[in-house]
Amino acid sequence: MRSAARRMIWLTFGLLWTLASSDEIYGNVALNGVASQSSTLDDDDDGSGAQNAIDGNLDNYYYADSCTHTNDDVSPWWRVDLLQPHKISKIVIINRADCCWDRLTGASILIGNSLENNGNNNPSCAEISSIQDSGALTFHCNDMVGRYVNIVIRGKQQYLTLCEVQVIGVLYGENVALNGEASQSSTYDGGISTANKAIDGNLDTNYHSGSCTHTNDDVSPWWRVDLLQPHKISTVVITNRADCCRERLNGASILIGKSLENNGNNNPSCAEISSIQNSGALTFQCKHMVGRYVNIVIRGKQQFLSLCEVQVFGVPYGGNIALNGIAYQSSNDDAQSTANKAIDGNLNTLLFDGSCAVTRYDMSPWWRLELRWPYKISKVIIISSRELWDYMVGANILIGNNPGNDGNLNPRCAVISSIQNSGDLSFKCNNMVGQYVVIVNPYKRRPLVLCEVQVFGVRATRSEIAAWGQIKH
Incomplete structure (x- = not known):
């Protein structure tokens, strides 16, 4: 039986x-x-x-x-x-x-x-x-x-x-706040209650444990997370402190938008916090509002603002999805020229200031970006060095879902036939679907120099992924 x-x-x-x-x-x-x-x-x-x-x-x-x-x-x-x-x-x-x-x-x-x-x-x-x-x-x-x-x-x-x-x-969606950068109107006594404590993944609701933010007694105090690129936001979950003072958050506004005017406090409203429970957590549905900045502000009051965690659930919205990826390359020219320098958001093209990814004089040097999920990619922008811009001529841009041979077996989006002294070129990839973006200069012994690689697209659907082949398991 x-x-x-x-x-x-x-x-x-x-x-x-x-x-x-x-x-x-x-x-x-x-x-x-x-x-x-x-x-x-x-x-x-x-x-x-x-x-x-x-x-x-x-x-x-x-x-x-x-x-x-x-x-x-x-x-x-x-x-x-x-x-x-x-x-x-x-x-x-x-x-x-x-x-x-x-x-x-x-x-x-x-x-x-x-x-x-x-x-x-x-x-x-x-x-x-x-x-x-x-x-x-x-x-x-x-x-x-x-x-x-x-x-x-x-x-x-x-x-x-x-x-x-x-x-x-x-x-x-995923908690995209974890990869963001937080700031606030002030920090209480200049101490440990800094803005980033609200996006550290620690849900402890006791302020004295050192996991919560705290402003001074400001007029219209505010807190903000910069998601680094626009996201389509479904939900914001706020974990309030539960050891005391939970009512301080009553009347706060949750704002989402793309502007930093008035420190982001002029952006559209997702929700108003009329009350928050002692449990420490409250969820607000934002109906897929699009924005790079999420603000929490108590308007028109002189008040402390304290937050133990702010979780922002959403997906990138057609922005530079490379910022949330992981980068690799065939070799590092030195300790300052690692692969991630090409996705750090720093657009400086001076080779020797440490903001570019540079390989050694490899045969067929390559650089690879691994995204968190297959994306439908509309374009790739490559920013190279002013000093070595001609080294990029002949490089291939590949996009696909095959991690084999360091990603170099994927379909080609474009070939860099020439590059300008400005070091900035844009390539349309016609919504190719892939989890990997690879730049390789085949059959040549020379360094690969990438000061920034920007990848624009939206998350692919199941049917689109199936049409373009396997993903990494």
Whole structure:
């Protein structure tokens, strides 16, 4: 009986990494989450802890130590924190099959971004009216967006047991603030509460732990993150301090735009913060507003502004996507001329000021940019050195998804037949799709000199990626 049930479950879940949309790749995002529950039976963390429901083990026999189990709680609950908001298409629950499968009848599946009431006040995806002893049931959530997924049996004194919970979804953008540069109207006492503390990835809500920002008692205090290029922004999540003073943030505005006029505080509004909870986190939907700068400002008040974390979820919007990539090259001429110098945003073309990527006199020297995802690339701009601009003549620009042979097997966008003394040339690549951009000067022994490489494009869809071949695994 048990082995037959397992075989059926494995057959059912062999397709869980389905491409559920034509544009995005959906998978089981619960595997990287953190689980908790209302209680643990006999405090036996190993045998029935909350994490057992996201361990990837689909055994639905409770005594195999792969399932969760609460005590006989009133309104027992289980929750997975996905760590970032996700767009969720469906939830698959593996119930225990050795006994007691009817206990899950009447449970609610909730998805949202709030931890109020342990996440049990979030919107509902589905109600479990009945569940079979086969152990598996699927609920479609129609791309609801949330960081937390809860399963709760409301109003009953009951045990809650789950053998696996799979959350099939896709990241709702990524936290692009982590790669940004932060500033603020002032820093409290010139101390440790600098602006970058709000984009350090540390979600600690205690100001005295040293992970939060703090301005002086300014008139209209503000904080800003520069994302370095325009992004299409879906969500902003603010983690307020929870040790005290949380009400100081009431009345603040969240702004998104491309202007630095008035320190960015004239940009359009995404949301107004009417109140923020002691839980320390509040989520604001920005409906894919486009901007490079995200500001938080308390207008017209003399006030301290303190932020423990600001997460900005979005994707690059047709800007220079090279800034968020990783660069490599065939060799380094010296310690100051590494590959990343060509994507540091510094447009200086003086060779000896340390802002250019330079190889040695290699045979067929190459430079390669690895993007975070395949992009549909419209153009590449190359800025070379004033002193050695002619060394670039004959170089090939390649774009594709093949990492083999240092990326030099990818299709060609253009050949540099000539380059001007200004050191700046633009090449249209007609929306070629690739994760790698390679510049190589084939069959020549000479250095490759790149002071900046700018790559413009938008994230490719699933169908576009498939049309252009494999991506790196």
